Amino acid sequence: MGKRTNLFLLLGGGLTALMVGLALLGTFWTPYSPTAMGAGEKFAPPSLAHLLGTDNFGRDVFSRVLQGMGASLLIAACVVAIGCLAGTLVGCLCGYFGGPADYLLTRLCDAVTAFPSVLLALVIVSLAGRGTAQIVVALGILFIPSFARLVRGETARHRQANYIQSARLMGVSHGRILTAHILPNLWGVLGPGVVIGFNNAVLSEASMSFLGLGVQPPFPSLGSMLSDSQTYLQRAPWYALSAGMAIALLILGFSLLAEGLQRRRRA
């Protein structure tokens, strides 16, 4: 394998682009209405009319998977946005200014990341109730520490650098140093961080919806579809396979892309 070809970036980027493209398509157009019952026969196996067959209500599985992917990605995007924005803010301030607040927040972040996010999300949902908004907020908050740790380390590394010191000596304000000098240097770690965040967010959301604590029916979500399909595993295996493969391929795309980005950074 040549030095310049990055197989992971290529594969991951291609797969992610395909899945995101399908999900985008699903938000605007689906072959059948994802919630229309009796769009076809009940438990019809995959055919040209129904690419991935139909489910127990005769709903078109392909349409539901397309829309479910859109929902998963939208939720993941919100979760990552909350985690990344708040995490970058906290990480920048902690890494740049240091002091007791930094010590306390770093400890808190370490403590939160030690707990599996699904367990913490379960606790939050059991207190706040189930639903899409709750899941987004719960997972968003839980994703802050990992971003904060990433950004804090990188900021602390740059703080001592000569170019920051000389900017300080020239009388540049802290705010300007953070936005004009430190922030552009963070893209290198934030890029793979965001992709890994998507990877984890899709998995966490699917896990919560699988447990019936995430997106509520009749709104299609890959996790709850997988959980429903279990009952009909013998009669309609295509239902479970479609929903599960969609989750796995989304995650695989992101994880290959993250691997590719990290390898490019190291090279």
Next chain:
Amino acid sequence: MKSLLKKCAALIITLFLVSALAFLAFSLIPADPATSLLGSEATPEAKAALRAELGLDRPLLVRYWEWLTGFLRGDLGNSYLYRMGVGEMLAGKLTVTALLTAESFLFTLLLALPLGILAGSVKNPWLDAACTVLDQAAMSVPPFFLGILACYVLGYGLRLFVPGAYVSPEEDLWGCLGYLVFPALSIAIPRAAMAVKLLRSSILTELGRDYVRTARSRGASERDILLRQVLRNAILPVITFLAVSLAEIMTMSILIEQVFSIPGVGRLLLSSISNRDYPVVLAIVTLLSAWIVAVNFLADLLTRLADPRVRLG
């Protein structure tokens, strides 16, 4: 020795804080349990009586102290819904989840170590890339989907087991462990794939170090270098990862119990969340959190034991 004492003190403080946070959250946030138990049409007198019966009319700090001391003595509180001790409800379920966790961990170890060493010693760049993509794929399949696949292909297809035909460990320990093989593998495979990735990159880093060059120049065989010298150093980050995995595996078993209809702690936790049976949720969350804190402490200790630089430094 002194640092060990310090670590133990930190462990106790952490456990204390976690228990306080969990208790506070579950006491302050949920709506009045008397209203949810009796319905909104109940008379204020009836609600007050129930609150007194459940001990909710006393100050928060007193309740926390009683709950904590009770918890340490083994009294995990009482379910609102079933009016029975949480300890009684948990008794058999804790064993099942512990068995599932232990079996999953064992499979993770058995898969991760040999495959990781193999992945670290692949020389052909194309084969290496193929292995990494395969590993990444194994990592990407969520355990609950892997479980469903196992049910369909191995259960209904090849008839290696009957999905849903769970045997309790009291009845038949080996039968139970046998039923848990596929659930445990579903948890172990993605987890092991992560460990393989870590071990592979750790071995590759170590192989580039000076001591490896020295060993090669003195004529040591590649096998000896890898197994006797490189592995000792390369395994350190993997030990920490595997120990911390025990926490993740326990959480994953909550999901896997749903797939294979295993009556463990996870099912009780989920039904208690649905029923808003907060004392049960609180007890399970506290137990799981204590487990996670303990596992992280163990990971720290193991790293110290295995790495003289950390042990002495």
